[in-house]
Amino acid sequence: MEQKVIEMMEKHGLSALSGVAVVDYKIKDLFQYGQVSFSDQTTITEATMFQVASLSKSITATAVMKLVERKIVDLDIDVNVYLRNYVLDQPITLRQLLSHTAGVNVEGFKGYLRNKYVPCLSEVIQGKGNSSKIKVTSTPGLAYHYSGGGYILIQQILTEVTHQSFQDLIQMLVFDPLNMTESTLDSNKTGVVGYYRKGKKVQLNYRMYPELAAAGLVTTPRDLAKWMIELQKCMIGKSSYLSQVTVEMMLTPVANAMKQVKMCLGIFQATPMVYFHQGGNAGFTSRYIMTKEGSGLILMGNCSTGSLVMDYLVDEFAKERKLIK
Numbered sequence: 055m056e057q058k059v060i061e062m063m064e065k066h067g068l069s070a071l072s073g074v075a076v077v078d079y080k081i082k083d084l085f086q087y088g089q090v091s092f093s094d095q096t097t098i099t100e101a102t103m104f105q106v107a108s109l110s111k112s113i114t115a116t117a118v119m120k121l122v123e124r125k126i127v128d129l130d131i132d133v134n135v136y137l138r139n140y141v142l143d144q145p146i147t148l149r150q151l152l153s154h155t156a157g158v159n160v161e162g163f164k165g166y167l168r169n170k171y172v173p174c175l176s177e178v179i180q181g182k183g184n185s186s187k188i189k190v191t192s193t194p195g196l197a198y199h200y201s202g203g204g205y206i207l208i209q210q211i212l213t214e215v216t217h218q219s220f221q222d223l224i225q226m227l228v229f230d231p232l233n234m235t236e237s238t239l240d241s242n243k244t245g246v247v248g249y250y251r252k253g254k255k256v257q258l259n260y261r262m263y264p265e266l267a268a269a270g271l272v273t274t275p276r277d278l279a280k281w282m283i284e285l286q287k288c289m290i291g292k293s294s295y296l297s298q299v300t301v302e303m304m305l306t307p308v309a310n311a312m313k314q315v316k317m318c319l320g321i322f323q324a325t326p327m328v329y330f331h332q333g334g335n336a337g338f339t340s341r342y343i344m345t346k347e348g349s350g351l352i353l354m355g356n357c358s359t360g361s362l363v364m365d366y367l368v369d370e371f372a373k374e375r376k377l378i379k
Contacts (some may be wrong), residue, residue, distance in 0.1 A: 055370065060087055062366060067252030067357040070098045074275035075371060079283050079348035084276055091247035091255070101236060103245040103272050104354035105260060106340040107333030108162075110271035111205055113281065115152050115320020117227040118208065119296055119304050127215060129303075136211045140179055146194045148211070151204040152319040153308035157192035160185050160203030163269055165261025165336045168242070172262045175213075178206060183264075198309040198317055202268035209267035220266050231295060232284055236277035239270045248337015249357040256337035269335055275352040278342065286348050305329065334358060343368055349375050
């Protein structure tokens with residue numbers, strides 16, 4: 055399989071691919087292929103950090119659930135109660151924002167060049183960056199519409215409610231208690247060069263993402279596995295990080311999406327036993343799949359066209375774990 059993965063990486067423009075397989079609530083395998091870039095032959099290691107784009111949403115949702123347990127926020131009241139500096143013209147809830155059912159616009163974000171001005175969160179919300187003004191554009195609760203913009207509103211809500219920066223909040227609620235020492239919301243910690251496609255490098259190697267809640271996480275597979283394993287243990291009552299009731303709430307589908315796939319809070323459900331998310335920033339692709347029975351796979355690569363490589367590895371893992379027939 056290793057040779058096939060290397061051949062697929064070459065075909066689809068990845069110089070680097072890093073992953074981890076989880077079995078029985080433990081890391082079973084760590085694997086890395088390739089180097090920092092096609093011109094920099096430095097071999098990547100288990101500690102090489104990747105932008106994981108929308109996998110950030112699962113971490114954001116986890117932080118929200120921690121605050122729900124502490125009764126600092128409520129999933130089902132109008133978020134305008136929390137917003138002081140930005141008022142929405144329709145009532146929406148955190149549950150709707152987390153499940154992409156709030157009717158909010160802006161699907162994703164382009165990122166910013168490191169040598170240019172990077173807007174702050176309020177400027178992004180107001181549409182003063184390179185994306186539209188974030189607002190409710192369709193009836194809340196009616197249908198699923200994937201919205202990174204909704205997660206930026208969550209970012210704003212959490213900072214206003216707690217009076218902390220989003221970075222400090224995620225550090226306190228997720229990274230520190232789970233001992234995630236290789237995770238950050240600082241895009242400058244990116245350890246590999248991103249590629250839009252084979253041979254087309256991202257200018258200045260990678261882009262910056264002030265939209266932290268939606269796309270800002272930079273991490274390693276083995277560090278993200280700490281989050282995955284802890285969440286899986288919470289599912290069976292073997293961890294006090296989150297209660298079983300809270301995790302069941304987080305993993306309960308809210309809306310149908312992509313036909314058979316359902317959307318929970320920050321996490322997609324493929325089957326009642328299998329959950330996943332995928333991500334794509336400029337020059338980066340990422341994915342995880344996890345089960346309620348303590349197995350999972352996390353993949354991170356450095357090309358926007360790397361999805362087929364990840365499809366292959368996910369399929370092989372699913373066959374091995376008998377998740378698919």
